Amino acid sequence: MINQIIHGDCFDVLQQIPDNSIDAVITDPPYMKTDLNFDKTGFNVDLFLELLLLKLKNDGQLAVFGSIELLAKFSSIYPIRWSGFWLKPSGVMRTHSAKKPMSRGEPYCIFAHPKHKVSNLVYNKILLPGEPYKKKQNNTNFIRDGKDQIDRANASAWTKDGYISENEGTRQQTDVIEAPNKSRMKHYERTIHPTQKPVKLISTLIRWITNSSGTVLDPFCGSGTTALACKELGRNYICIEKELEYYRIACNRLDQPIEPIPDEPIEEPEEPVDNHPLQLKLF
Structure with a gap:
């Protein structure tokens, strides 16, 4: 089951996973707020939790995308560690968008197991490239890249020349993750799944809350982005997808053989019944 995309209902497959074996859940479940088929069908949230x-x-820990209402249900059991937004390059239309602005952000929350100890939680700082700088501050002001500015500084770090701070160009990833939506993804990454998440977005969540060789569970894996990101980052994964079409897409993205799916029974056509009264033909 490890490092596999499994075709099936997550409620059935979850029963087969050993208890207390998953390091992180990273998933994008049905929001039950749109007119997509899987949103209309929904799922039993209480049983799932x-x-x-x-x-x-x-x-x-859990990293979950969803509507505010859905995330609130998660928070009834799992303490929220932090929340953030996926920031898209441009606005997209909302379902039933009348009298609503276009959306550039999609919320996510990081939750923890109710029995967690903060000292034992995984959190890996992510550093992004940026412009290097050096700043020097005295009692009245400081100079940064040759310009006088006002700033707050830790007085305990002052030297005889003032407070000096240098940065080689790295910036810490914030809770706002900038990543392309489907229309802006590279062609090779894009699939037909209507709510596909970019690999960059899921990879950021995985790096934050898991260590190498940790096991990630995605019960609603869709086109397989979580599995692909785990494979690239050296994490184990268990991904589950109910819809056959998306399961096949995910398997192809991961170069995983597609398990044989039993053919649906073919109904034999019924013999036509002539309900008209017998008519005599005259020759």
């Missing part, structure tokens, strides 16, 4: 509680390690 109970099952995850059994499978997640006591110091495990």
Whole structure:
């Protein structure tokens, strides 16, 4: 089951996963707020949360996308560590968009197991490239790149020349993750899944809350982005997808053989019934 995309209903497959074995859940479940088929069908949120509680390690974490209402249901069991936004390059239309602005952000939350200890939680700082700088501050002002500015500084770090701070160009990743939406993804990454998340976005979440060789669970894996990001980052994964079409797409992205799917029974056509009264032909 490890490092596989599994075709099936997550409620059935979750029963087969050993308890207390998952380091992190990273998923984009049905929001039940749009007119997409899987949103209309929805899922049993209460049962889902109970099952995850059994499978997640006591110091495990969850990264979940969803509507505010759905994320609030998660928070009824799992403490929120922090929340953030996926920032898209441009606005996209909302479902039933009348009298609503276009959307550039999609919320996510990082939750922890109710029995977690903060000291045991995984958090890996992510540093991004940026412009290097050096600044020097005295009692009245400081000079940064040759310009006088006002700034706050830790007085304990002052030297006889003032407070000096240098940065080689790195910036810490914030809770706002900038990544392309489907229309801006590279052609090779894009699939037909209507709510596909970019690899860059999912990779950021994985790097934050898991260590190398950790096991990530995605019960609604869609086109397989979580599995692909885990494979690239050296994490184990268990990904589940119910829809056959998306399961096949995910398998192709991961170069995973597609398990044989039993053919649906073919109904034999019924013999036509002539309900008209017998008519005599005259020759």
